[in-house]
Amino acid sequence: MLSIPLLSPTPPLLATANEAEYGPIVLTSVLLSLVVIYLTSKLGGELSKRLDLPPVLGELVGGVVVGVSAFHLLMFPENGALASDSVLMTILQAIANLDPEALTSIFNSQSEVISVLAELGVIILLFEIGLESDLRELGKVGYQATIVACVGVVVPFVAGTAGLMWLFDVSAIPAIFAGAALTATSIGITSKVLSELGRLKSREGQIIVGAAVIDDVLGIIVLAVVASLAKTGEVDVLNVVYLIISASVFLIGSILLGKFFNKTFVAIADKLQTRGKLVIPAITFAFFMAFLANAIHLEAILGAFAAGLVLDETDKRRELDQQVVPIADILVPIFFVTVGAKADLSVLNPAIPSNREGLIIATFLIVVAIFGKVVTGWSIFGKTPINRFAIGVGMIPRGEVGLVFAGIGSASGVLSKPLEAAIIIMVILTTFLAPPFLRLAFKDPIEPVESSN
Amino acid sequence: MLSIPLLSPTPPLLATANEAEYGPIVLTSVLLSLVVIYLTSKLGGELSKRLDLPPVLGELVGGVVVGVSAFHLLMFPENGALASDSVLMTILQAIANLDPEALTSIFNSQSEVISVLAELGVIILLFEIGLESDLRELGKVGYQATIVACVGVVVPFVAGTAGLMWLFDVSAIPAIFAGAALTATSIGITSKVLSELGRLKSREGQIIVGAAVIDDVLGIIVLAVVASLAKTGEVDVLNVVYLIISASVFLIGSILLGKFFNKTFVAIADKLQTRGKLVIPAITFAFFMAFLANAIHLEAILGAFAAGLVLDETDKRRELDQQVVPIADILVPIFFVTVGAKADLSVLNPAIPSNREGLIIATFLIVVAIFGKVVTGWSIFGKTPINRFAIGVGMIPRGEVGLVFAGIGSASGVLSKPLEAAIIIMVILTTFLAPPFLRLAFKDPIEPVESSN
Numbered sequence: 001m002l003s004i005p006l007l008s009p010t011p012p013l014l015a016t017a018n019e020a021e022y023g024p025i026v027l028t029s030v031l032l033s034l035v036v037i038y039l040t041s042k043l044g045g046e047l048s049k050r051l052d053l054p055p056v057l058g059e060l061v062g063g064v065v066v067g068v069s070a071f072h073l074l075m076f077p078e079n080g081a082l083a084s085d086s087v088l089m090t091i092l093q094a095i096a097n098l099d100p101e102a103l104t105s106i107f108n109s110q111s112e113v114i115s116v117l118a119e120l121g122v123i124i125l126l127f128e129i130g131l132e133s134d135l136r137e138l139g140k141v142g143y144q145a146t147i148v149a150c151v152g153v154v155v156p157f158v159a160g161t162a163g164l165m166w167l168f169d170v171s172a173i174p175a176i177f178a179g180a181a182l183t184a185t186s187i188g189i190t191s192k193v194l195s196e197l198g199r200l201k202s203r204e205g206q207i208i209v210g211a212a213v214i215d216d217v218l219g220i221i222v223l224a225v226v227a228s229l230a231k232t233g234e235v236d237v238l239n240v241v242y243l244i245i246s247a248s249v250f251l252i253g254s255i256l257l258g259k260f261f262n263k264t265f266v267a268i269a270d271k272l273q274t275r276g277k278l279v280i281p282a283i284t285f286a287f288f289m290a291f292l293a294n295a296i297h298l299e300a301i302l303g304a305f306a307a308g309l310v311l312d313e314t315d316k317r318r319e320l321d322q323q324v325v326p327i328a329d330i331l332v333p334i335f336f337v338t339v340g341a342k343a344d345l346s347v348l349n350p351a352i353p354s355n356r357e358g359l360i361i362a363t364f365l366i367v368v369a370i371f372g373k374v375v376t377g378w379s380i381f382g383k384t385p386i387n388r389f390a391i392g393v394g395m396i397p398r399g400e401v402g403l404v405f406a407g408i409g410s411a412s413g414v415l416s417k418p419l420e421a422a423i424i425i426m427v428i429l430t431t432f433l434a435p436p437f438l439r440l441a442f443k444d445p446i447e448p449v450e451s452s453n
Numbered sequence: 454m455l456s457i458p459l460l461s462p463t464p465p466l467l468a469t470a471n472e473a474e475y476g477p478i479v480l481t482s483v484l485l486s487l488v489v490i491y492l493t494s495k496l497g498g499e500l501s502k503r504l505d506l507p508p509v510l511g512e513l514v515g516g517v518v519v520g521v522s523a524f525h526l527l528m529f530p531e532n533g534a535l536a537s538d539s540v541l542m543t544i545l546q547a548i549a550n551l552d553p554e555a556l557t558s559i560f561n562s563q564s565e566v567i568s569v570l571a572e573l574g575v576i577i578l579l580f581e582i583g584l585e586s587d588l589r590e591l592g593k594v595g596y597q598a599t600i601v602a603c604v605g606v607v608v609p610f611v612a613g614t615a616g617l618m619w620l621f622d623v624s625a626i627p628a629i630f631a632g633a634a635l636t637a638t639s640i641g642i643t644s645k646v647l648s649e650l651g652r653l654k655s656r657e658g659q660i661i662v663g664a665a666v667i668d669d670v671l672g673i674i675v676l677a678v679v680a681s682l683a684k685t686g687e688v689d690v691l692n693v694v695y696l697i698i699s700a701s702v703f704l705i706g707s708i709l710l711g712k713f714f715n716k717t718f719v720a721i722a723d724k725l726q727t728r729g730k731l732v733i734p735a736i737t738f739a740f741f742m743a744f745l746a747n748a749i750h751l752e753a754i755l756g757a758f759a760a761g762l763v764l765d766e767t768d769k770r771r772e773l774d775q776q777v778v779p780i781a782d783i784l785v786p787i788f789f790v791t792v793g794a795k796a797d798l799s800v801l802n803p804a805i806p807s808n809r810e811g812l813i814i815a816t817f818l819i820v821v822a823i824f825g826k827v828v829t830g831w832s833i834f835g836k837t838p839i840n841r842f843a844i845g846v847g848m849i850p851r852g853e854v855g856l857v858f859a860g861i862g863s864a865s866g867v868l869s870k871p872l873e874a875a876i877i878i879m880v881i882l883t884t885f886l887a888p889p890f891l892r893l894a895f896k897d898p899i900e901p902v903e904s905s906n
Contacts, residue, residue: 024684024864026565027572027753031744038737045727055727095748112479112562113569119480231477274498274508276782283783284491291484295548300480326776327783329729330736411477 025102029092029110034334036073036088037114040066041333054189056400057431059333060424063340074341076111078413083107114338115411119300121335122404124328126220126301127286130308131321133213144380145210149185151379152211152395153218156182156372163368164419168361172235174419177409180226181423182369185215186399186431193435194394197442204387204442207380208394219401220305221247223408224298230412231297247298251306254289258310266314279323282311299408336400339407343424347417358418365426370396370433390441397434402427478555482545482563487787489526489541490567493519494786507642509853510884512786513877516793527794529564531866536560567791568864572753574788575857577781579673579754580739583761584774586666597833598663602638604832605664605848606671609635609825616821617872621814625688627872630862633679634876635822638668639852639884646888647847650895657840657895660833661847672854673758674700676861677751683865684750700751704759707742711763719767732776735764754857789853792860796877800870811871818879823849823886843894850887855880 044062045055066073068081075086083089083103093103161179164170170178191209194200200209224247229235265285269278286307293303311320348358373395377388406423409415415423497515498508519526521534528539536542536556546556614632617623623631644662647653653662677700682688718738722731739760746756764773801811826848830841859876862868868876 024747027569028744028747030569030573031576031740031747031753035737035741035744038733038740042725042727042729042733042737046725049726109565113566116480116483116566120483123484272495272499273502274495276495276779276786279779279782280491280495280786284488284495287484287491288488291481291488294477294481294484300484323779323782326729326732326779329732329776330780333729333733 025092025096025098025106026109026113028096029088029106030113032088032092033074033110033114034117036066037334037337038330040074041337044337045333052435054186054192054397054399054431056189056336056403057428059336060340060403060428063337064343064345064424065340066337067341067343069343069345074114074337075107076115076338076342077108078111079342079344114334117331118335118338118407119411121328121331121333122407123286123290123300123304124324125332125335125400126404127304127308128324128328128332129216130305130310131312131317131324133216133309134312144382145207146214147379147381148207148211148376148391148395149214149218152185152215152373152376153183153222155375156368157222159372160365160368163364164361167364168357170361170416170419173230173233173414174416176235177226177230177405177412177414178365178419178423180219180222181398181402181405181409182365182372182426183215183222184219184398184401184405185212185373185395186397186401189397189399189431189434190394190438193438197439199390199442203384204390204394208391211376211391211395215395216305216401217251219405220299220302221251223405224250224293224302227299227408227412228297230409230414233414243298246296247302250293250296250298250302251309254303254306255309258306258313261310262314265311266316269316278316278320279327282307282320282324283327285311301404301408335407336403339403339410339424342410343406343421344417345421345424348421348425355418358422361418362422362425365422366429369398369426369430387441390438393434393437393441396437397431398427399431402430478545478549478551478559479562479566481549482541482559483566485541485545486527486563486567487570489519490787490790491783493527494790497790498786505888507639507645507850507852507884507888509642509789509856510881512789513793513856513881516790517796517798517877518793519790520794520796522796522798527567527790528560529568529791529795530561531564532795532797567787570784571788571791571860572864574781574784574786575860576739576743576753576757577736577777578785578788578853579857580736580757580761581777581781581785582669583758583763584765584770584777586669586762587765597835598660599667600832600834601660601664601829601844601848602667602671605638605668605826605829606636606675608828609821610675612825613818613821616817617814620817621810623814623869623872626683626686626867627869629688630679630683630858630865630867631818631872631876633672633675634851634855634858634862635818635825635879636668636675637672637851637854637858638665638826638848639850639854642850642852642884642887643847643891646891650892652843652895656837657843657847661844664829664844664848668848669758669854670704672858673752673755674704676858677703677746677755680752680861680865681750683862683867686867696751699749700755703746703749703751703755704762707756707759708762711759711766714763715767718764719769722769731769731773732780735760735773735777736780738764752861754861788860789856792856792863792877795863796859796874797870798874798877801874801878808871811875814871815875815878818875819882822851822879822883840894843891846887846890846894849890850884851880852884855883 040062041059044058048058049055065071068075068079072085073087075081086107089103089107157179160182161175164175164178190212191200194205199205225243228243269281286304289303289307290300294300347355348362349355350359374392376395377392380386380388406427410420493515494512497511501511502508518524521528521532525538526540528534539560542556542560610632613635614628617628617631643665644653647658652658678696681696685692722734739757742756742760743753747753800808801815802808803812827845829848830845833839833841859880863873
């Protein structure tokens, strides 16, 4: 038997031993994680859809099921998990016959790669939301939507933050973060339910959608400010003022500069002749804006959202929308499933007495989340009779925007486990309750189409 | 001034200090790297296109320019580079004010993430090539294409490997790897040039394209075998036989099983109702097959290629093709630019005397690469007069397939720096020379359209 030993021409350096030695197995583990994530997101999403709930809810719950709370398939070291706790790593060990040290190194690398992919997912998600938010539409809905949006941001934020600090002795930064998570409104879920009820074009529907769009913009600014506070770790009034101003200037500045950049972008895309001539410049712009926002100590997603708003104004918008969809399809689920997998809901298990406080906090957040948005209906002025309750209920679902808050909060490390779990439960419940509540609020006078099958 | 210090509820564990502390900065560095990669790929690709060369060549050369050979923007620790050698890391340090230790940790994490993204890029590339290879077409071109393909694989492989071992004393594994890199034929480049010359449907054109497709399949098997040898580090005849059989069985088995799985896949995709109902199952399947190939010690790309071949047979093919394009557009350039950036061409700088051997090896590889393919024209039997030189020349360009070999070889760590650089130079030159050579070989009798501008 011919057997020639390998003479490696360059011995691997110590500093890079990791990559040279475990590189291919890191890829194997990333591939396996992605297969699990995609199967989870599709199973969860489809099941949710069949139950007439938003698919994103199913992706999140699916993540909870495969994550640290239940099946331990998808684990992350920031939960304090070891490689041996992860079922995926156990499978990998069986395949590749690794020693515990190698396995820990691969576990860390794989988690880092999946976490970055999830962050790229939320960047693409916000870029897409930006592309879909039509700034010109906002002008039409006018003052009433703006007032509803502002009340819907201020009331839950103040009530939530103050309540957590005074009633539950939560320290300032986590309380502010949880309060901020209460401000979101999911435009996607609300507008989908409204259109199913045939109420999208009603006066109430127009106000709700307009307010949800403004809420997105306000929410992104709030998130940029809150996440920066979490980084510095201090609530300094001057810093807050600086952050609010810089986030607003960044967003408004990008939109204004974007009016000029628009034409340059279209001109460049028209001149390119190679593959990806539209999508690569667009994604490059989104990533650059995300980098820029990060570089001036704001959130990356603020930059991606601004990039989306800017490119939404171009003639290429439709074509671009279409090409961003498959990219979002493969990256965004990584974010939602990861948020679910990282959330340790077992800290809210009512069977364990020490979880009582977490459960009370969760209940408090849910109550604030619902009433803080329902009151917005009564902020509307004018004499025309209007379904105030329907407007308030329409603002309830937090959906994907609330999850972005939870995900960023979890990554920043400021949230305690019970608080993080309470936010996730709040997002799930508000999203879950909004569709039936909206149907109830709109029960008359338009007769809904009877389904006979 | 109100200033409340942050009480972090969960102190970061030692094992995860990295991720908790540097997580957001790793994202910043990945975003910046991706912006550089995309700008490089578009600039290089477009410039190449204007010079009437394949865009992929420009992406590769662009990578060389921003990488370790020239501008040091995109650096990787496996080259022995330190964080301080990387211009991107210097920029990052200026932004985030990091200490050297933190910078090294971020440099390693960023390199790992970009490397995995590049590997996902080549997986998607091979999935796409699989989707585009029509198995039914192969039957028509028949025996002659098969013979041309086999001669075009065997001659360069044997001549290259034997020459490197006997003339240059290269040890077995790297010599076999370099020999394997000589076997590739770029179907993309060849068919593009043929169609430009109006010769795609000629007898010569049909044989070239058919042979290039078969060459893809043979090449993937050769690569799977060679890369596995590199992992075990030994040339063991039994092992080689096992690998050839397992790679062939894997590929043929997937195609045969695929005939049944096809219908299941279409049925599943038709039942799904949520976003990404076609692309997510397809990518999940591709990643799963890549994982499976990896798990049985073959190359991940063999699995992705098999997945592409299987899904190519479904009715959903067109729709799927279209949706995979944007995903490939954003992932594949990461692979090509990274291959270029990692290749240290300075080891071939003729001004330095010690580089003489590397240069001679590069010259040898180029000569074998050209003559090993040109001879294939004379392997054709039958009495019909045929342009044998044109067929041989048509098989010369290595293009993206040659780069896949170089990239995998580089990642496996078996190639010495001069050998790696020599392979890259060989791929660049053969791809560069093929279009003018083909025009020359086909100079008569069809009058090419005179361009008057």
